[in-house]
Amino acid sequence: MKARGNELQTNCATRTHKASLARINEDYRKLKAGYLFPEIGRRVAKFCAENPQAKVIRLGIGDVTEPLPPAIIEAWHKAVDEMASRSTFRGYGPEQGYDFLRQAIVDHDFAARGAAIEADEVFISDGSKCDTGNILEIFGSDNKVAIADPVYPVYVDTNVMAGRTGPADDRGRFAGLVYIPTTAENKFVPPVPKEHVDLIYLCFPNNPTGMVATREQLAKWVEYAQAHQAVILFDAAYEAYITDPGIPHSIYEIPGARDVAIEFRSFSKTAGFTGVRCAYTVVPKTLIGTSASGEKVPLHSLWNRRHTTKFNGVSYPVQRAAEAAFSPAGRQQVRTLVDFYLTNARLIREGLEKIGVTVYGGVNAPYVWVKTPGQETSWDFFDRLLREAHLVGTPGSGFGASGEGYFRLSAFNSRENVEEAVRRFQRVVGK
Secondary structure, rough: OHHHHHHHHHHHHHHHHHHHOOOHHHHHHEEEEHHHHHHHHHHHHHHHHHOOOOOOEEEEOOOOOOOOHHHHHHHHHHHHOOOOOOOOOOOOOOOOOHHHHHHHHHHHHHHHHOOOOOOHHEEEEEEHHHHHHHHHOOOOOOOOOOEEEEEOOOHHHHHHHHOOOOOOOOOEEEEEEEEEEEEEEEEOOOOOOOOOOEEEEEOOOOOOOOOOHHHHHHHHHHHHHHHHOOEEEEEEOOOOHHOOOOOOHHHHHHHOHHHHHHEEEOOOOOOOOOOOEEEEEEEEEEEEEEOOOOOEEEEHHHHHHHHHHHOOOOHHHHHHHHOOOOOOHHOOOOOHHHHHHHHHHHHHHHHHHHOOEEEEEOOOEEEEEEHHHOOOHHHHHHHHHHHHHOOEEEEEHHHHHHHHEEEEOOOOOHHHHHHHHHHHHHHOOOO
């Protein structure tokens, strides 16, 4: 028995010796700073704790504030009631989305604009933020990625997490990415690069600058992608805010784009679905990638496999609610909602221009891109506005090195708060 005990003791010691902590993904550690919006939240929370009487107005994160349109609520309620009856109950739905919503999207968002998209090329999801990150899984890690600067931080951070970059330099730019400075000099529309790239992120109307691209400018990107066999990842989450009839709402309005582009869209900022969660990604069946051996592979089949393997679909009631956004009443009500936020953007833009502040955007988009006064950095300006005006915006440097010296204001808030925010801004910055 004694020998047996020694044997057990030895085995336990061996197991203890071999045990080790699970290895982390080292690429996450390249993201030295926290994600932009949580950092804003931390600073605001600290200020509010120290100044409990302050009424802080938030024009930072682009979260909607107005109630869902009545047609959407009615459809949602009806679908929930269906779930209460055995005869109309729905369990798992198709991961790609129900046909009724995919066809409504094709009819109203694409066919109506002359864009040839088929219903089975539309994949319903719970958010464009998720899709723009998840799409990287179907592309090889050796692709060269081009990103406008400034840019929505998720594009950069998800590439870092996926191991596609080296470390960041002192300006926050990561080795391995091709940054395209997007500045006032080029009217905040990135020019096509002179070098070869494989994946290209474009966002119009743009977050954060609020600027749009013309048909001619988008055509140059499509031509570049065709020449370089590249893929454009086109984020059109704010297309409903375009009021200029000459500006394309979809990359697929450009001839040849079906063969070179994936498009992301969302119900979040149009129908007010930020808390509901519904979006979609379009992957045309004519879009082709290549394998390591040179074999041509449809990207549609790869994304379909990824989507059906890792996603169980958006809930039936939510998809019925989204479908209602395309009904006659829903379209009118969504248009009213979008116009409400566009009016907010106009009030912000005009209020700042009145005191001599240089601003961009806010015409075909819900964001106003503000030049910070004097030599103030974007984070210093953030802190001053919070401290002196109790206003929250988004520092431009959080969107990239070229965003330094700028500040983003969101039009997503109540009319009362926007009007008060403009008065505070004028009082603090205009003095």
